[in-house]
Structure formats: structure tokens, C-alpha cells
């Protein structure tokens with residue numbers, strides 16, 4: 001049931017109404033970039049990518065939760081040495097506090113009778129029917145932040161790099177987005193809508209090609225629940241099988257000249273099971289449409305309003321941004 005709830009909260013029909021909230025986050029974020037040098041792109045993109053869990057919510061608790069998540073993030077990939085001072089220990093502490101904060105937020109929203117936006121709002125509405133516990137809600141929220149945050153931010157960082165390195169593609173994206181902007185201005189300077197994002201065909205292909213080329217999640221895994229025979233091989237029960245997305249996405253059998261960044265290859269849909277940046281089957285990514293929507297809205301405002309320049313540092317990808 002929880003899986004279905006998560007899926008339904010991020011389905012196209014559920015997120016259609018989020019365009020305005022995402023646009024607000026983007027419009028709040030981008031002006032801060034202007035002439036602020038340098039911008040550490042990945043860190044900034046993470047601010048754009050938090051909407052899925054809570055909706056566009058300025059509550060103080062939500063801000064506190066974001067800070068705690070950042071602490072957790074710093075240590076989750078560290079050596080598991082659990083004593084004071086280690087990144088792992090700090091991450092474990094942050095995970096505990098995160099749970100407590102989320103429970104307080106759940107309690108507060110329950111008392112006020114306002115479920116609020118994002119996945120949290122949907123889970124709280126369901127809780128009114130006594131179908132899920134507070135700890136299930138907290139675990140799912142933390143899981144979704146984890147799944148949504150770095151992934152979307154990292155893809156957006158790669159999009160900027162590819163646009164910067166391929167001036168002709170950037171020019172075409174700017175042309176497409178300027179066209180949409182002119183239309184909005186003609187129509188009483190209205191805000192972006194879901195339908196406008198469906199007309200961002202080239203920008204969508206740029207995102208698709210970035211997902212292929214960068215393959216930021218390079219594999220997933222499945223565990224055999226019983227012995228399986230596949231093409232003469234036996235996969236014993238309990239073994240894990242890892243489909244390597246990056247290898248598939250960089251195979252010249254499916255994507256000619258795979259090393260070239262060429263969004264036009266997506267003018268024709270790829271063959272089934274050759275393009276799986278969001279996985280496949282029962283455990284495929286429920287947030288794929290939301291991630292793409294966030295990226296389209298961000299790219300609309302970035303390309304129609306600003307110019308950006310990539311700085312090559314030792315370790316981090318940074319950008320300078322100025323008004324067009």
C-alpha cells in the first residue's frame with residue numbers, strides 16, 4: 001500500500017498542480033546566483049530538489065529538517081566508525097534527530113488539521129484512516145528525500161555542463177524557451193503551466209540525453225528469490241543481479257557514437273529496455289516525472305533570464321551566472 005501511495009503522489013496527474021510551487025522555488029533561488037561568484041552548482045541544485053517531500057512549505061520545521069538531512073548526507077557514505085567526532089557518528093545522530101523532528105511536524109500538522117503539501121500531506125491524509133503509523137510516515141519521507149535530492153541535483157549539474165560544452169544545443173534550447181516566454185508575455189504575462197512544459201520538446205531531449213550520457217545512477221540490483229535459469233546460467237537463490245545502466249546507455253549497438261552528446265537521438269524513441277535511467281519494473285523510480293518537471297521549469301528560467309559560465313576547479317563544478 002505504501003508503495004502505491006508513493007507512486008500515486010508523484011504520478012503526472014498528482015504533480016500537474018505543482019508547477020507553480022516549483023516555479024516559486026526556482027524564482028527564489030536564481031536571483032541569488034546573479035553575480036555571486038562562484039556558484040557550487042550541485043549544492044545549489046539541491047535547494048531546487050526538496051519539494052517532493054513537503055511541497056513548497058516555508059515552515060521553520062521544514063527548514064530544520066533540511067539542515068539535519070544535510071548533516072546525515074555528509075556521513076552516510078563514510079567509514080562506519082561509530083564514535084564521537086566521526087562523520088558516521090554525526091550522521092547517525094542526525095538520522096535520530098531527523099526522525100524526532102519529523103514526528104513533531106506530523107504531530108503539529110495533525111493537531112492543526114492541515115495535512116499540507118508533498119508526500120507528507122498525502123501520507124497524513126491516509127493516516128486519518130488509521131492505515132499507517134507515524135514511524136512509517138517518517139521512514140518514507142526520509143527515503144524519498146534521499147532518493148529525490150542528490151539525483152535531481154546531480155542531473156541538473158550535468159545538464160549545465162553539457163549545455164555549456166555544446167554551444168549549438170544551448171542556443172537551440174534558448175530559442176525554444178524564449179518562444180515559450182514570449183507566448184506567456186502575450187497572454188497577460190501569465191505563469192508557466194503544465195501544458196507549457198509539454199511543449200519543451202528540445203529541452204526534454206536534452207534532459208533525456210543527459211540522463212543517458214551521465215547515467216548518474218549507474219546500476220540497480222535485484223535479488224533472486226529462488227534459483228533462476230537464464231540463458232544457460234543458473235542464478236542461485238539469494239544472489240544479487242546488477243543491471244549496469246551505464247554500460248547499456250553507452251553501448252554503440254543501441255546509441256551510435258555514444259560518447260557524443262546528441263539530444264536529437266531521442267527524436268526517435270529508444271528500443272525497449274535500452275534506455276532505463278529510472279530503472280524498470282515494480283521498483284522503477286516513482287519520482288521520474290517530478291524530477292523531469294523540476295528540471296524543465298528550472299531550465300526555462302535559467303536560459304531565458306541568465307547567461308552562465310562554467311569554472312573548472314580541482315574538485316567541484318562551479319558556475320558564474322549573470323543576467324542576459
Ligand code: HEM
Pocket residue numbers: 003006010052143144147148149151152155216217220221277278279280281282283284285286287288290291292
Ligand atoms: C533525475 C532524478 C532521478 C533519477 C535519475 C532517479 C533514478 C532512480 C533509479 C534508477 C531508481 C532504482 C530503480 C530500479 O531499481 O529499478 C530509483 C528509485 C527510486 N526513486 Fe528515483 N530517481 C530520480 C528522482 C527521484 C525523485 C524526484 C523521487 C521522489 C519524488 C524519487 C524517488 C524514488 C524512490 C522512492 C525509489 C525507490 C523505488 C522502489 O524501490 O520501489 N526519485 N530512482
